[in-house]
Amino acid sequence: MSLPPLVDLPAILLPFVTRAEQSLRDAVEALDDDHGLSTWTPERWAQFSRVTAASDFVTEQSVRDPLMLLELVRSGELDRGYAPGELCAQIAAAVNAAETDEQLGRALRRQRARHQVRIVWRDLTRQADLVQTCRDLSDMADASIDQAYQWLYARHCQQFGVPTGRRSGEPQQMVVLGMGKLGAVELNLSSDIDLIFAYPEGGETVGVKRPLDNQEFFIRLGQRLIKALDPMTVDGFVFRVDMRLRPYGSSGALVLSFNALEQYYQDQGRDWERYAMIKSRVVAGDQVAGAQLQEMLRPFVYRRYLDFSAIEALRTMKQLIQQEVRRKGMADNIKLGSGGIREVEFIAQAFQLIHGGRDLSLQQRPLLKVLSTLEGQGYLPPAVISELREGYEFLRYTEHAIQAIADRQTQMLPDSAQDQARIAFMLGFADWPAFHERLMYWRGRVAWHFAQVIADPDEEQGAExxxxxxxxxxxxxxxxxxxxxxxxxxxxxxxxxxxxxxxxxxxxxxxxxxxxxxxxxxxxxxxxxxxxxxxxxxxxxxxxxxxxxxxxxxxxxxxxxxxxxxxxxxxxxxxxxxxxxxxxxxxxxxxxxxxxxDELLNEGRLFKPPLAPELAAELRERLTRIPEDDLEQQMEALRHFKLAHRLRVAASEIAGSLPLMKVSDYLTWLAEAILEQVLALAWRQTVAKYGTPLRTDGTLCDPGFIIVGYGKVGGLELGHGSDLDLVFIHDGDPQAETDGPKSIDGAQFFTRLGQRIIHLLTAQTNSGQLYEVDMRLRPSGASGLLVSSLGAFARYQENEAWTWEHQALVRARVLVGSDDVGRAFEQVRAAILGKARDLPTLRQEVSEMRAKMRDNLGSKSTAAGTGANAFEATVPFDLKQDAGGIVDIEFMVQYAALAWSETYPPLLRWTDNIRILEELEKAGLMPVEDASLLREAYKAYRSAAHRQALQKNAGVIPGDQFADERRQVMRIWRELGLS
Structure with missing residues (x-):
C-alpha cells in the first residue's frame, strides 16, 4: 500500500526541529576540521526537519556524531538504496579493523548507529518503502552477526583449537539460525533478534594440547558472539539477542548438534516451535551445513498430510496472548492486540502449517509473499488478501513510526500528545484522530478475517x-x-x-x-x-x-x-x-x-474443474517446485494431482454441473496433462543416463517421440477408472549411438524410454498408480516391439495389420510428444484409413470380429442381447458388449470410416464417435434420423455406464432398460449390411 501524501509539520512538533537544528549546528562547529553545513540545500534541511520532528533517536545520534551524518549526506547514501553486498562490505571493513573483543563491539555499535540513522531517515522521508526498510534492517543484522562470528571464530580456534567432526574428520563451523522477523527478512526498526545456534557433529578440537569437546567450544563461542551484539555500552547496542526459542528454552544448552536438534524436534517439538521454525533462515556461519540442517528439520515443520491440528495450536497460542494482553492492559499494542500484526501472521502461517507439506509454494518466509501465494493458489479470495495486505502494511508502518521516535522496542500506541502527533505526522495524517480512525478500521478488518480462519466453530453461537x-x-x-x-x-x-x-x-x-x-x-x-x-x-x-x-x-x-x-x-x-x-x-x-x-475445503474449486490449458499449467507449476532429482516426490505429486482432479470431475458430475461429454473431456485432458509431464520426466532421466539419441540426418532428437492414444483416450471418452490404450512411436535412427558416456543405440534408447514411461504410470506408491496401461494395440501386439519407429509402424499398418487394427486406428490420435512426428503419424493414419476397400469383405470382417466379441464378452443368458428374452427386466443388459449397445455403435462408426474415408476425407478428421457420426450425416452417408439416434443412444449408454461406475457397479443394467434404443441400433446395424 502507499501511505497518504506527506503533510505539513504541525506546530506541536516545531520545538523538536528548532532544538535539533541548533544542537546540530553547535556540534558541527565544535569539529576541528573544516566540515560544515554550508552545502546543505533547502530540500536537505526540509528532510532534516521532517526526520528530527519525528525521531529523537536521529537527533541524538546526529548531535553525538555529527561527522557520521555529514558523511552520509556527502556520500549520497541517504538518497539511494544500497547495491547488493554494499552494506555488508561496510560492516566487514569496520570489523576487520578490530583487534580486540572490545574494539569489535565498538565497531559493530558504531556501524549499527550509522546504518540505523540512514534507514530511519529514508523511511521517514518516504524514500524507502516497507519492504526496502525491512530488508535493510535484516541485511544489517545478517552482516553484523556473520562478520562478528567470523572474526570471533578465527580467534577462538587460535585459542582452543579447530573443532573437528568425530565421524567426518572435517573442521566444524557453527550455524546461526535467525528466527521470526529476522528469518523472514522483516526486521522492524527496533527489533530484537531470535537466534538458535547449532553445529553439525560431535567431536573435539585439534591443534592444541588440551582439546575441547565441540559442544563446549561452540557454547563458549556463542557466549562471545552474544556479548559482542547484545550488551548496552556507551556506544549503545547492536541487537538485543533472544535465545529462548532454542530447545528447552533458557534451561537448554546454548548450542546443540544437528542430531540433537533433530531428535528434540522429532520427540518433543511443540506446536509453537513449528510455528517459529517456519521463518527460520541461516543468517551466519556455515551456509552449506545450515541448508542441510534446514532440510533435516523440514518434516517437523511441514507435515506430508493436511494438518488442521495447526489451527488448534494457533488458536491456543492466540488465547494465551490475549490473556497476557488483558492482564497487562495492552489493548493498544498493535502487534499483540486484537486486529494486530500477529493476527495477520497467524492467518498466513495457519495455511502454511496446514497445507505446506504438500503445497511447496507455501514453504517460504516473507509474509507478503505468502499472502500473494495464498491468493494465487486460491486459498483465499483476492479481496480478502487485498485487505490483509493493506492492513498488515499499515500496521507495520505504524510500528516503524512508534519505534523511530526513540529506537525503543515497543508496539504500544503512545499516550503523550506530542508522540501521538509524531505518529500521525509520519503516516501522513493531519492529526491523531484521523490516524487513529484509520488504524482502528484496519484492526477491525484484520480481526474479522482472523476470526474467519482461526475462530473455534463452536463459538459461532456467541460467547453468551x-x-x-x-x-x-x-x-x-x-x-x-x-x-x-x-x-x-x-x-x-x-x-x-x-x-x-x-x-x-x-x-x-x-x-x-x-x-x-x-x-x-x-x-x-x-x-x-x-x-x-x-x-x-x-x-x-x-x-x-x-x-x-x-x-x-x-x-x-x-x-x-x-x-x-x-x-x-x-x-x-x-x-x-x-x-x-x-x-x-x-x-x-x-x-x-x-x-x-483437502479438495472438499474449497467449494468453488471442487465443483469447477479447470480447462485443459489451466490443467496442464497447474501441473507444470506444481512439478517445477520439486527438485529434479526427487523422483519419489514427483511421482507422488503426479498421483495426487490425478486423484484430486478426478474427484473434482466426479463431484461436478454428481452435482449436475458437468454433463457427460464434458466429464469425458476433463478426464481425457487430465490424462494428457499427466502424460506430458511423465514423458518429460522419463526423457530427462533416460537422456541423463544414456545421452540423447540421433535422427537419421544426424541431428539430436528433441525428443522425436510421440505417445498415441487409442480407444477411450484416443476418442476423448475416458470414464472414471479407465485404463489407457497407448502406442509409442519414435523417429530416431535405430542404429545410431546416443551421445552420452554410457551410449546405446537408438532402438534400445527408445525401448528404455518406453519402459520408463510405463513404470512411472503404473508403479504403485502410497497414492496408488497413475493409470493401468494397455500396450496390446502396438504392431504385432504383445509379441511386438514396445516402441516402433514411424517407418516400421507405417509398414506394419500397410502390409500386416488386421482389419480390427485398422478399426482401432480410427480412434487413434497423438496425445503428447514431438509436433513433427505427430504430423507424420497423422499422414500415415490418413493414408491407411483412406485406402479403397472391398466393402463386402470389410462388412464380413467387421461382422465376424463383432460376433467373436459377443460370444466371449456378452451376456450368456441372453445370447449377448440377441435372444428372445433380451428385453426382460429379470435378465442383464451389458451396456458395452450386448447387441444394440456401445460396441455396436462403435463398430458401425469404424466400419463407416473405413468404408467411405477414401471418398469423404473429413471422416478422418475426428477420433470420437459423436463427431464422426456428425460427419456421416453431413456427407449424406447416413440418414439424419439414424445418425441422431445413434448419437443420443451412445451418450445415454455412456451416461448410464458412468453412473454405474460411480455406484461401483459393473456396466450391466436390467434388460428392460433402453429397449427402444437397442432395437433401433440393431436395425441400423442390419441396414448397414452387418450381421
Missing amino acids: NEVVVGGEWLPLWEEAQDEEAACRQLQEGGFADATQALKALASLRGSPQLRAMQRLGRERLDAFIPRLLAQAVEHANPDLVLERVLPLVEAVARRSAYLVLLTENPGALRRLLTLCAASPWIAEQITRFPLLL
Missing part, C-alpha cells in the same frame, strides 16, 4: 450462548445412555435401522485403530463423531451416509489431523457426506486416499 455443534449426540457416542434410548434417538433422527447404526458405531468404538489412539487423537474423535451424526441426520438416508463414512473415520483414526480438518470445516464435512451418499466409489476413493479431503 455457546453450544457445541452436535452436542446432543455426545451422550450416545460416549455410551452415557442405555441402548433403548440410543436407538430411539437414532430413529427420531431419521435412521431406518437404528440397531444397525448403533452397532456400527460400537464396532468403530471397539476397533483396534481406535484402541491404539493416543489421548489427543481420541479427544479429536470424540469432538468429531457428534458433528458427523448431526449432519448425517440432515440427509434423506442417514443409514447410507453412516455406512459409507465410518470406514473413512476408522482409516484416518491414527492420523487424527484429518478429523480436525472436518471438525474445523463444517462445509467440508457437509460436502463429504453429500458425495459419499451419492457415490460409494467416491467414498472408497477418499477412504483409500484421505489426502483428498
